[in-house]
Amino acid sequence: MFYPLLRKILFQFDEEDVHHLALGSMDALLSSASLRRTLRKKMAPIDARLHTQVAGLSFEHPVGLAAGFDKVGSHVNQLASLGFSHIEVGTITQHAQPGNPRPRMFRLPKDKALLNRMGFNNDGSDAAVSRLHGLNPETMVGINIGKSKITPLEDAAVDYVSSFTKLYDLGSYFVVNVSSPNTPGLRQLQDGDHLRSILKALLVVRSSQKFRRPIFVKISPDLSDEALDDALDVVLDLSLDGIIASNTTISREGLKTENIENFGKGGLSGAPLRKSCLNRIDRIYRLSEGSIPIIAVGGITTAQDVLDAMLRGASLTQLWTGLIYDGPFIVQRILSGLSNFCEVSKIESLDEIVGQFSQ
Numbered sequence: 001m002f003y004p005l006l007r008k009i010l011f012q013f014d015e016e017d018v019h020h021l022a023l024g025s026m027d028a029l030l031s032s033a034s035l036r037r038t039l040r041k042k043m044a045p046i047d048a049r050l051h052t053q054v055a056g057l058s059f060e061h062p063v064g065l066a067a068g069f070d071k072v073g074s075h076v077n078q079l080a081s082l083g084f085s086h087i088e089v090g091t092i093t094q095h096a097q098p099g100n101p102r103p104r105m106f107r108l109p110k111d112k113a114l115l116n117r118m119g120f121n122n123d124g125s126d127a128a129v130s131r132l133h134g135l136n137p138e139t140m141v142g143i144n145i146g147k148s149k150i151t152p153l154e155d156a157a158v159d160y161v162s163s164f165t166k167l168y169d170l171g172s173y174f175v176v177n178v179s180s181p182n183t184p185g186l187r188q189l190q191d192g193d194h195l196r197s198i199l200k201a202l203l204v205v206r207s208s209q210k211f212r213r214p215i216f217v218k219i220s221p222d223l224s225d226e227a228l229d230d231a232l233d234v235v236l237d238l239s240l241d242g243i244i245a246s247n248t249t250i251s252r253e254g255l256k257t258e259n260i261e262n263f264g265k266g267g268l269s270g271a272p273l274r275k276s277c278l279n280r281i282d283r284i285y286r287l288s289e290g291s292i293p294i295i296a297v298g299g300i301t302t303a304q305d306v307l308d309a310m311l312r313g314a315s316l317t318q319l320w321t322g323l324i325y326d327g328p329f330i331v332q333r334i335l336s337g338l339s340n341f342c343e344v345s346k347i348e349s350l351d352e353i354v355g356q357f358s359q
Helices: 002-010 015-029 033-043 076-080 124-132 153-170 186-190 192-207 225-237 271-288 303-312 321-326 330-345
Strands: 052-054 057-059 063-065 086-092 105-108 113-116 140-145 173-177 215-219 242-245 267-270 294-297 316-319
Touching: 015 076, 015 105, 033 076, 033 330, 063 330, 076 086, 086 124, 086 173, 086 316, 113 321, 124 140, 124 153, 140 153, 153 173, 153 192, 173 192, 186 192, 192 215, 192 225, 215 225, 225 271, 242 271, 267 271, 267 321, 271 294, 271 303, 294 303, 303 316, 303 330, 316 321, 321 330
Parallel strands: 063 086, 063 316, 086 140, 140 173, 173 215, 215 242, 242 294, 294 316
Antiparallel strands: 052 057, 105 113, 113 267
16 A cells, blocks of 8 residues: 555656655665565566467566666666566667756656656767676666668668677567657658568677577557558568567547647657557467467556456556556565466466467
């Protein structure tokens, strides 16, 4: 019961300031590796029925932390203690950049949502290499890479390749972010020709490496069905490892928050994305005939949300906004619900339900 009261206090202050305060507090409180291990066992008790294999990687359970929470990879092990099966750091760009002017993050409590226009603020891929090298991560780490704002669209592939090459040995998987609404023109990279050139360049780099790292593409929930189908064709044609559905939305449809236009531009995350996320997953699963892994992002806060996503074809889920609204025990509550579902349903593996709704 303590978190609702704490949230009420924290929500009186600037969103980005509170975010940095929370991460700094976690760093201080969880500096001990033994304490982190103890907390992680409590937050994510082992249940073999929740284990899943995706793109050759083994995940303890299907709930991870989406990119954007730890943009530069400074807090991986502290966040791992909250029980996440994987943490996606980034978005990381080739060049350091400050992002968009503040204020650039806003809470929408009536909608249980966030609106942000951060703009890929990070200190660049070279700094990320130094930070992640020797980290000894306590959960699986994915790395989300994007295009630097100063890089022209026609040179995007070079930008992605630079970050990918430098960071290759430091991530278990990589995500190509071509769908954030907060970098001008970035979403144009989801178009077939742009997307194909970027992915082909990354695949050439991967073919020269000693170890094979899975590559996922993160798409926008605002793509038309036709545009989504075109992007999916590229992904399938190049035998990519999976799709993350989806990024934040520029839609403001159906929001309860008054005067939403006063917040300005930005991407919306949280509960309002749940329906569109499920629709995207269902379409991708059906069109691909279940041949490509899907990671669901958007409105994940409960065990039922995870189950709904998996029933439509997702193999993994990620959350971000839910952590802000529901607090640090959110993974523990979700996993408890998933274990109870397995018990009641008498299934040996949660993987058994993937795609059942779409079949």
